[in-house]
Amino acid sequence: MSPSFLPLRIVIVCCVALAIAALAAFGDQTVLRFASRVAIMGLAAVAVDVVLGYAGLVSLGHAAFFGLGAYVTGALALLGYHEGLVVWPVAIGTATLAALIIGALALRTTGVYFIMITLAFAQMFYYGANAVPGLGGADGFRLPARSTLAGFSLDNPRTFFLLCAFVLIAVLLFARRASFASFGYSLQAARDDAVRSAASGIRNYWLRLAAFTISGAIAGLAGVLSANLTLYIAPSSVLSWHLSAELLVMVILGMAGTLYGAIVGAAIFLALVEIISHYTDFWAMYVGIAVIARVLLLRDGLLVTLRKLVTP
Amino acid sequence: MTAPLLTIRGVCKRLGGLLVSDDISIDVMSGEMHAVIGPNGAGKTTLLNQIGGQLIPNAGVITFDGTDITALPVQDRARLGIGRTFQVPKIFASFAALDNPAIGILGRKGHTFGLWRTVRKLPDCEAEANAALAAVGISDKALAQTDLLSHGDRRLVEIATALAGKPRLLLLDEPMAGLGRDESLRMSALLKTLKGEAAIVMVEHDMDAVFSLADTVTVLAHGKVIASGRPEDIRNSPQVRTSYLGADDDV
Numbered sequence: 001m002s003p004s005f006l007p008l009r010i011v012i013v014c015c016v017a018l019a020i021a022a023l024a025a026f027g028d029q030t031v032l033r034f035a036s037r038v039a040i041m042g043l044a045a046v047a048v049d050v051v052l053g054y055a056g057l058v059s060l061g062h063a064a065f066f067g068l069g070a071y072v073t074g075a076l077a078l079l080g081y082h083e084g085l086v087v088w089p090v091a092i093g094t095a096t097l098a099a100l101i102i103g104a105l106a107l108r109t110t111g112v113y114f115i116m117i118t119l120a121f122a123q124m125f126y127y128g129a130n131a132v133p134g135l136g137g138a139d140g141f142r143l144p145a146r147s148t149l150a151g152f153s154l155d156n157p158r159t160f161f162l163l164c165a166f167v168l169i170a171v172l173l174f175a176r177r178a179s180f181a182s183f184g185y186s187l188q189a190a191r192d193d194a195v196r197s198a199a200s201g202i203r204n205y206w207l208r209l210a211a212f213t214i215s216g217a218i219a220g221l222a223g224v225l226s227a228n229l230t231l232y233i234a235p236s237s238v239l240s241w242h243l244s245a246e247l248l249v250m251v252i253l254g255m256a257g258t259l260y261g262a263i264v265g266a267a268i269f270l271a272l273v274e275i276i277s278h279y280t281d282f283w284a285m286y287v288g289i290a291v292i293a294r295v296l297l298l299r300d301g302l303l304v305t306l307r308k309l310v311t312p
Numbered sequence: 313m314t315a316p317l318l319t320i321r322g323v324c325k326r327l328g329g330l331l332v333s334d335d336i337s338i339d340v341m342s343g344e345m346h347a348v349i350g351p352n353g354a355g356k357t358t359l360l361n362q363i364g365g366q367l368i369p370n371a372g373v374i375t376f377d378g379t380d381i382t383a384l385p386v387q388d389r390a391r392l393g394i395g396r397t398f399q400v401p402k403i404f405a406s407f408a409a410l411d412n413p414a415i416g417i418l419g420r421k422g423h424t425f426g427l428w429r430t431v432r433k434l435p436d437c438e439a440e441a442n443a444a445l446a447a448v449g450i451s452d453k454a455l456a457q458t459d460l461l462s463h464g465d466r467r468l469v470e471i472a473t474a475l476a477g478k479p480r481l482l483l484l485d486e487p488m489a490g491l492g493r494d495e496s497l498r499m500s501a502l503l504k505t506l507k508g509e510a511a512i513v514m515v516e517h518d519m520d521a522v523f524s525l526a527d528t529v530t531v532l533a534h535g536k537v538i539a540s541g542r543p544e545d546i547r548n549s550p551q552v553r554t555s556y557l558g559a560d561d562d563v
Contacts, residue, residue, distance in 0.1 A: 174427075182418050182426035182434065189404045189415045196402035196470075199364060200477055201390035201419030210425065 008310060020165050024158050032157040033229070034274065038267045039164035040225045043171060045250040045262035047218035052248065053257030054179060055211045056191030057110070060244045061102065061118030064125045065095040065216040067239030069223025071129060074233045077143045078134070084147040084154075092220045098125075099216020103209045122241055129235040140234025147228050154228065164225055168263065171218055175259050187211050249287070253294050255304065315378070317342045317511050318363065318481055323372030325358055325535075332358045333369065334535035340481070340528075345503075345512045347522040347543075350532035351555070356515040357399060359532065360483050363513060364396045365389045376481065390419060395479030395510075399486050401466040403473070405459035412458060412469045413444035416476030444472040448502060464495035471502070482510045488518040500525070523547060531555070 023035050044066050051059050072091035081087050106117040130138050146154050154160045178184050189197040190204040198204055227233055237243075246269065254265025272290055276283040298305045316339035325333035332355040340346045348356050361367040363374060365386035374382045381389055395416075404412050414431055417440050418424050432438045445451050448468040453461060458469055467487065474482060487503065488496055500521050506512060507525060516522050522529060523543045530540040533555045539546055546552055 177430075178427040180430045181428055182423050182431050185407075185411065185415060185431045186418055186424035188406065192404040192406055193402045195366065195386075195398070196404065196473070197415065197419070198386040199366075199390055199396050199398075199402075200416045200473060201387050201422070202415065202424055203387050207424060 008307065016169075020162070024162055027158075027161070029157050032161045034270070036157070036161045036164045036225075036229050038263075038270050039161070039168045040222050040229060041247070041250065041270060042263035042266040043164075043168050043225070044219050044222035045247050045254070045266045046168075046172060046175060046259055047215045047222065048247040049251045049256055049259055049262040050175060050211055050215040050218070052251055053259070053262075054184060054187050054191065055208050057107075057208065057212075058115050058248065059106075059118045059212075059215075060115050060241060060248070061106075061120075061122035062215070062219050062247055063239050063241060063243040064102070064122035065099050065219035066223040066226065066243060067122075067125060067129065067235070068095040068098055069220035070227035070233050070238040071135070071223075073147065073224045073227040074141065074143050075135060077145065077147070077227075078141070082145055082147050083151075084149040087147055088221075088224050091224045092217055095220025095223065096213055096217040099219075100209070100213045103212035103216070107205060107208050107212065119241055119244070122239070122244060126235050126239040126241070129239050136234070138235060140232060140237065143227060143231040143233070146231065147224075160229065164229075167221065167225065171221070172259055172263065175218075179259065183207070183210070249291055253291055255300075314342070316340055317344075317377055318513070319373075319375045320359075320363070321373045321375075323359075323362060323369045323374065325355075325362060325367060325369050327358070330535075332535050333362065333372075336372070336532075336535075336537055338530055338537065338540065340511050340513055342480070342511055343508050344527045345507045345514065345525055346528045346530065347526035348513060348515045348530050348532060349517070349519075349522055353534075354532040355535040356532055357485055358535075360396070360485050360513065360515055363481075364394060364483050387419070390477055391422065393478065393480035394483065395474035395477045395481070396483035397467070397470045397474050397485060397487065399489065399515075401463070401470040403458045403466050403469050405457075407458055408455050409450065409458050409461065409465075409469050410438070410441050410445060410454040412473045413441040413476035414438075416444070416473040417441060420477045441476060444476040445469075447475055447505075448472045449498065464491050464499075467491070467499075468502075475506075479510050482506065482512045484512060484514040484516075486515055486517060488516055488521055496521075 023031065027035060048059065048062050051057050069091045072094045073087055076087045076090065102118065102121045106114055109117060129135065135141055148154065154163060186202050187207050190202055190207055194204050223238060226238060250265040250269045251262045253268055255261030269287065272287050273283055276286045318340040320336055320338040323333050323336045324331065336359060348359060350356055358367060362369050365384060368383050373380060376392060376394060379392065404415060414437055417437055442451065442454060445454055448471050450465055450468050453465060458466065461469065488499055491499055503525055526543055528540065529543050529546040531538050531546060531552050538555060539549050539552050
């Protein structure tokens with residue numbers, strides 16, 4: 001990072017901190033709910049970007065990990081377990097294990113086959129959730145209550161939003177850090193040229209599997225938070241392949257391979273949907289146009305283009 | 313008589329219906345520069361791929377420093393000390409030039425799962441990567457993005473990446489191909505400095521380079537070794553002249 005970016009960096013950090021503080025201080029319930037949703041989907045989009053931007057693999061199956069996080073949280077809530085320090089690790093662990101197993105199989109392939117296998121596995125979970133007795137089938141179910149965290153209630157929308165924002169920023173900083181460490185470097189080397197990286201002693205398969213598993217864990221965490229935000233879970237909302245596709249759109253909208261771009265993309269995507277759906281049912285068309293415009297006009301991505309405009 | 317570093321015994325490779333390697337046996341000694349020449353389609357790159365592990369032979373045995381590596385995965389061979397470059401340079405295009413040899417260092421050390429410490433701040437990493445770039449003479453481009461470099465510089469970056477793996481055996485697939493006049497001279501000079509640092513198996517069409525640098529020359533045609541020996545013997549072999557160097561006397 002050259003020194004000329006440093007002030008801009010500080011400005012961005014201050015703006016983000018101010019925005020979070022302002023939202024927490026002045027946001028009403030609707031605004032806080034929307035902001036929490038942006039943070040949660042941003043978190044899931046970061047998970048997708050780890051695989052898409054850094055490993056160079058298109059996964060159409062991340063709804064499975066998001067959905068597992070949500071469903072395990074919901075199922076445990078139905079059984080009367082609400083303590084986040086117990087429920088959340090179990091839910092995230094389940095999503096992580098699923099990512100490990102699915103990744104181990106799917107990563108034997110690349111390209112279109114990888115897309116199809118991840119999609120197929122996610123669809124198995126989708127139809128599985130439809131069939132599990134006691135979880136409402138296709139209609140889904142309501143959670144009796146939000147999780148508590150070490151006994152503290154998260155019912156206040158302000159508290160919950162701050163938690164989501166904190167989790168998102170912590171994951172983002174950790175993932176950014178890892179992207180400049182030997183893991184991130186080796187993973188990107190395998191993405192740039194897998195034959196070359198293997199010839200340099202890099203174990204491509206294991207690196208990708210580790211990335212896919214970490215990504216699944218992050219998506220699972222997003223699912224846990226999502227279940228706690230909406231307190232309602234259905235296969236169509238947390239396990240459908242549409243969710244996987246929307247996450248990909250968010251990452252591309254923001255800029256793949258940057259991690260923070262995924263969050264910007266998620267915010268723009270959700271804002272577009274929120275605004276346009278007030279006027280027309282065909283919001284997806286306009287979101288589509290936005291994606292095309294982004295890909296054609298802002299090839300460096302939104303943030304890099306902005307940075308170029310700001311810094312002479 | 314010391315044992316050879318690399319022994320290839322009876323290696324056969326079939327690609328589709330074609331026998332691309334036909335009962336090849338070669339020895340490469342430590343520190344030896346071994347050139348493999350032959351007409352297009354003779355199976356030179358296929359042979360290199362079997363030594364590097366990109367292809368596995370259908371029959372035969374390859375041993376490196378006493379270890380049977382015939383079916384060993386590429387990355388494990390690399391960690392044993394077999395480095396290589398490719399006919400069309402393979403590079404990490406989104407990285408700065410300096411970070412290419414850094415990957416070679418990480419791969420060699422098996423240090424690829426660190427989640428915290430920034431690669432360039434790892435002990436010796438940046439110094440070693442810089443040294444690798446200096447060894448091939450492109451220190452001045454260390455911070456340039458690799459895919460913006462010229463073809464010749466990319467090849468040098470790839471050699472630096474291979475060197476960063478501290479190979480005991482270096483496989484070079486046509487290092488001179490596609491280079492301009494000046495670049496070719498630089499490459500010849502570089503190959504001369506590499507000679508003796510590691511054993512080298514080099515596939516090359518540039519006969520000046522081959523005959524001035526190589527300790528041993530092996531000639532392949534239709535997947536078979538038709539001659540192998542000292543450069544001057546190969547140059548004068550009538551069989552090699554007809555099949556490869558051209559029948560005319562003025563070669």
